[in-house]
Amino acid sequence: MLEQINSKVIFVDFFDTLVFRSTYPENTKKIWAKELNFINERLYELRKEIEKELCEENYKKNGSYEFKYRDMCSRLYAQFSSIISFEDFYRLAQKTELQVEKKVQYPNIALIKELKEYKNNNGAKIYCISDFYFDKNMMLNLVNFHSLDLILDDLFVSSEFMQTKHSGQLYQIVLKNINAKLSDVVMIGDNIYSDIAMANKNNIKTLHINSSKQYDYYEKMKQNEFLTFTQFENILHEIPEYKKFIFPEILLVLYLFVNQISNIVVKKNIRKIFFIAREGEFLKKIFDIYIKNSKYENIKSCYLCVSRKSTFMPSLTELKNETFERLFRQYNNMSIKEFLSNCSFTEKDITTVKSFFPKLNFNLKIDNFNNSIEFNTLKKSKNFQDLFNKINRECKSSLLTYLDGIGFLNNSSLLVDVGWKGTIQDNIACLLKDKRIEGAYLGLVDFGSASDNNQKLGILFNPSNCFNTKCKNSVFNESRCLYELFLEASHGSTIGYKKNSPIFEVNQEEEQNFNNYILPMQNEALVVWEKICKFLYPYYNQEKYLYDIISHKYFEFILNPSNKQIDFFASLKHYENFGEFGFSIFTNKKSSVVKNILNFLKYRKKYLSSAWWKAAKLKQDNLNFILYIYRCYRKYHFKKGNK
Known part of the structure; x- marks a missing residue:
């Protein structure tokens, strides 16, 4: 993409260009308010009103809708009874805001890789220009978090100058600040108006990043404040590795x-x-x-x-x-050796015990061990x-x-x-x-x-x-x-x-x-x-919404696993290192369908209760019609069931 430009200086936008969010932008403020609702339950509403007031005041003064984060916090602080000092509140607000942003942001890896290669190959200067209410230090915190400091030469944020790209004036400030020639500069960004139209108006070449899919994703998220099954599926769709993973449903649990x-x-x-x-x-x-x-x-x-x-x-x-x-x-069928091993006796200790009881068989499995003659013999020995x-x-x-x-x-x-x-x-x-x-x-x-x-x-x-x-x-x-x-x-x-x-x-x-x-x-x-x-x-x-959705997805998985999942499961084994010692194997012995049906009808409860994974066993045994009945039975109770 960058091969078509021939520029010594690159301006690049931050949001929806260098980084994306996993939620729509306004929701970061709602999350921030929820994190701090112990201070005031109306934080989000109050903040929204104050931001609007500050933007309108700055527009009248400087011709741009912008505000400073500290000014917003100052007016917000004045709206509630102070349980902490303003400076403490401001630090807490900043810290929480940055935490929220870091939790929802993820980098545009492809673009960042291209910018890095272009910079290394052409010795270009790269400057991030963002219309945002964070001050420069807060923005640099995000830049460092994403390791963007490795490619950026400097950063310019609108709140520092109270002028924006949207008004076109921030471009003039940056050009003057870095003393660059217009012919050497290209602006890369997603916003058609702020990043493209207003850059062109300032005679700056442009390269548009198409983030329409991201905008659609934000819109879908905005439609409902509460998580729905459709929204959840849309979220998983944004994670390509999810579908490729063998057991993604376990990660959801x-x-x-x-x-x-x-x-x-x-x-x-x-x-x-x-x-x-x-x-x-x-x-x-x-x-x-x-x-x-x-x-x-x-x-x-x-x-x-x-x-x-x-x-x-x-x-x-x-x-x-x-x-x-x-x-x-839990375990009452064991040998003397297994009992001693459970009690942390080493091989050397067990050899010593054998010398006390030369006639006892230490490897013989004994039912009801706690009431056995052998166990009583051990206990009576001084x-x-x-x-x-x-x-x-x-x-x-x-x-x-x-x-x-x-x-x-x-x-x-x-x-x-x-x-x-x-x-x-x-x-x-x-x-x-x-x-x-x-x-x-x-x-x-x-x-x-x-x-x-x-x-x-x-x-x-x-x-x-x-x-x-x-x-x-x-x-x-x-x-x-x-x-x-x-x-x-x-x-x-x-x-x-x-x-x-x-x-x-x-x-x-x-x-x-x-x-x-x-x-x-x-x-x-x-x-x-x-x-x-x-x-x-x-x-x-x-x-509640997470539980309902994830339990539904886990139900569909655990009662209808894919052949790939069953095969992987069957290839594994698990070592039991207490009580009983040895490996559990999850592969079923191959039998004819008729024999499997007869076994199921004769030993129905034992057949299922002994299975490590009931649905997997029924599929492995080619008893798909029984699995269908079992799944319908479970589904009926699952839909009616309470948590």
Whole structure:
């Protein structure tokens, strides 16, 4: 595009030329007012009236409709009872305004790349000229945010001179300021009048940027203040990577989750969040992107390297008083070796225990383990009691040292994880006893050992609705393993601590699975996530509309996955590192359709309840007509259901 110009000096517009917005321009002021509504609930209306007054005053004086941001804030401040000083209000207003703009802006990458190449190849000077109410320092803040300082030689903004491109007078000021020849200058911009007609009127060559699609997008957004399904689809259409991504619907669910987490920490004035390993590794990444350049930027997110295994033994009492309730409520079919592994016994420790009981089979799976002869034999042994209690004390000490080192013990903080029962939180609560602990989870199927001092919140589903198909929440519980696969971590499970640092289990097969499948998917996901956050930011406080739309989209996905999604799912495996040990495989054994039908009719409940992903299993087994019936059944209850 720039090949057709032969200019030593380039003037370029900012909005809808160098950068676009994910919402229509006026909505940035509405969002700003919502962020500051604790000062006055009529901020937006008052600001709109004041801006109009200031523009009219300047037109009479200078012939341009423009105002200074500080003047607007000064008059606005005079309209309400001062709960803070003007300077504090002005700084807060500026900071919030910049945060909002950064959240909704994204660069015109193609144009910026061309400008950079043209500048490098031709030694041209590039000046940004913008009709806007920000002062130069505020505009430079945005310029630096987008790394545009690498290509711009200077910036001129109308509010600094109280003259605009729209009136044509700002061009004259800039030309005089930089002492450029008209024949050397070209103006690049989107606005037909301000950027093209008025530049031509000043004898400046022009190059028009066609932003008509962006204007149409703004108009569609203006039609309804509240998010509609059509608007949502239009937003997703603006993110080309969304449709290419294998599981975009899971990212939408995670958006609901992270959006609610941010609301919780603000309401409760929580300053530190601890994301629990291992699913918390990716959750922390997307949370950090979500809060970047927002009012939540003072919240510190930490990665808590704990696991059921690393917290279980420290949570226990001496052997004679221990019931192992939190282990046996979920796993009660295990070998002696698996029991000892769950209790953080090393291979060396297990060898020592074997020497105490040479006649016991340590690898034999035992049903109802807690009532078995073998388990009672272990507990009665003085040698085993002494070794167990020694390991217990060491594990308590190392975990407490680790928790103290990362600041968990001294903070009013929030635990965040993907969920299901919150067992790790229960273990930590048992260890710390009197410390109040709160946890927020994507979903819970059981509250575990929740109490007044050990509180848990299932954000998208909880035990009261997760299995009730008459509740919309149950759709998010349809295939929990998808969340676990999607959120797998780059490291093994935490098995203990040494010198205040976590020790990770090394599993080469699990690591290979992550590097080959999960990591590339997560890298793609982060690109899509950043854009989802930017485009949905104008609606972040419309939780009801977001929930209704995203739950509907997730319903359509989870009950009617594509073959590509099923194939990718079937290629994965998940390692279970507590209770039972080994990989879960998601590929179904190939059987004839007739055999699958007979199995379904004979073992209907077991057939579906044993499936990792019901719709995927029915499709893999070529039982599409049964899937259709199942989907209709779920859809009927979903439409009638309450959240």
